[in-house]
Amino acid sequence: MRIKKFRAETLPEAVSMMKAEFGDDAIILHTIIVKTSRFFGLFGKKQYEVLGAVDPNQENNKKPHHVTAGQQEPQPAANQGLDWGTEDGSSAIQFLYQLLARQELSQTLAVDIVKTILRQVPKQEWNETPLLKRMLRAEISSLIRVDKPWEFDDGQKVVALVGPTGVGKTTTIAKLAANYHLIARKKVGLITLDTYRIAAVEQLKKYADIMNVPLTVVYSTNGVSSALASYTDMDLVLIDTFGCSHHNQERMSALKSAFESLDIEKYLVVSATTKSNDLMAIIDAFKELGIDNLIVTKLDETRTYGILVEAPSYAQVPIAFITNGQSVPDDIEIAENEQLTSMVLEG
Numbered sequence: 598m599r600i601k602k603f604r605a606e607t608l609p610e611a612v613s614m615m616k617a618e619f620g621d622d623a624i625i626l627h628t629i630i631v632k633t634s635r636f637f638g639l640f641g642k643k644q645y646e647v648l649g650a651v652d653p654n655q656e657n658n659k660k661p662h663h664v665t666a667g668q669q670e671p672q673p674a675a676n677q678g679l680d681w682g683t684e685d686g687s688s689a690i691q692f693l694y695q696l697l698a699r700q701e702l703s704q705t706l707a708v709d710i711v712k713t714i715l716r717q718v719p720k721q722e723w724n725e726t727p728l729l730k731r732m733l734r735a736e737i738s739s740l741i742r743v744d745k746p747w748e749f750d751d752g753q754k755v756v757a758l759v760g761p762t763g764v765g766k767t768t769t770i771a772k773l774a775a776n777y778h779l780i781a782r783k784k785v786g787l788i789t790l791d792t793y794r795i796a797a798v799e800q801l802k803k804y805a806d807i808m809n810v811p812l813t814v815v816y817s818t819n820g821v822s823s824a825l826a827s828y829t830d831m832d833l834v835l836i837d838t839f840g841c842s843h844h845n846q847e848r849m850s851a852l853k854s855a856f857e858s859l860d861i862e863k864y865l866v867v868s869a870t871t872k873s874n875d876l877m878a879i880i881d882a883f884k885e886l887g888i889d890n891l892i893v894t895k896l897d898e899t900r901t902y903g904i905l906v907e908a909p910s911y912a913q914v915p916i917a918f919i920t921n922g923q924s925v926p927d928d929i930e931i932a933e934n935e936q937l938t939s940m941v942l943e944g
């Protein structure tokens with residue numbers, strides 16, 4: 598499917614431009630009014646923007662419109678049967694796309710999902726909203742990959758939480774330590790690499806003392822292996838790391854060399870409030886470390902859950918945990934496919 602934005606001073610013109618380029622089979626994914634001025638929109642012109650999509654296989658059938666002087670003005674989209682009324686089933690397409698867009702899925706992924714669904718449904722059934730809804734649920738569910746709950750039968754588990762600054766790495770380490778030590782009764786040891794801020798060590802030390810679990814502070818990148826050597830009797834070792842902006846090459850290299858040739862699972866922690874473009878840049882940067890799993894934090898701070906689909910499908914790794922508040926140890930859950938799928942579809 599090709600998609601493109603068309604802007605004009607009237608909606609009929611924008612639709613006309615889309616049809617001229619994409620042909621009569623093009624569909625409108627959405628229409629919005631945009632202001633063109635840079636000065637707070639005060640003196641700007643109002644323009645109509647149409648986001649059009651077309652199946653490249655159908656593009657061959659296009660009949661370009663060349664509007665010349667004296668020709669009739671193009672009619673508004675609604676009058677041309679382009680309002681995706683029930684007769685051609687396109688209201689369902691728009692319904693699917695808009696549901697995904699409302700959850701702030703990237704345009705690329707939303708279009709991909711709609712395309713995948715339509716490929717499996719004959720055109721005459723495109724009006725069957727319950728069928729499309731069922732297929733949408735199945736498609737979203739298959740994109741939300743979740744990890745299986747942690748097991749300790751195969752020996753020690755060593756997990757490092759990495760990610761941008763302030764996303765909740767330290768708080769999540771405290772939640773995990775509390776749940777696995779105090780509730781699941783596992784032997785837990787903590788390590789922190791975050792010596793950039795004195796307060797960071799103190800923050801984790803407080804939790805470690807309350808839970809009565811050991812904490813080792815590592816001051817150099819080659820100190821991780823000796824810290825691990827002192828924890829061989831632990832079931833679970835959790836490693837807290839310094840926040841690392843995806844633009845900060847120096848910190849990223851420091852992380853990389855700290856984990857070099859060590860058998861440590863890396864969990865990328867991302868906040869649910871992250872914008873789609875930033876999310877992709879963050880994943881791209883952290884992929885260099887070799888990411889095994891995701892933790893999505895701060896789900897309580899948003900009502901749009903596109904990240905639950907976007908992050909695992911872009912990173913190609915599952916979500917292991919979600920967090921939904923500041924309370925230790927309560928506000929953390931093991932990621933569960935059905936629950937996350939419902940959040941995305943029902944908001």
Ligand SMILES: Nc1nc2c(ncn2[C@@H]2O[C@H](COP(=O)(O)OP(=O)(O)OP(=O)(O)O)[C@@H](O)[C@H]2O)c(=O)[nH]1
Nearest residue numbers: 762763764765766767768840894895920921922923
């Ligand atoms: N609302 C909400 N706040 C959270 C959640 N998890 C963590 N926080 C808060 O986010 C803030 C930052 O949490 P930290 O755990 O210090 O984040 P961090 O990633 O360790 O930060 P740096 O070490 O500075 O990179 C704190 O105020 C936490 O209480 C969550 O799930 N929901």
Ligand SMILES: [Mg+2]
Nearest residue numbers: 766767791797
């Ligand atoms: Mg921290």
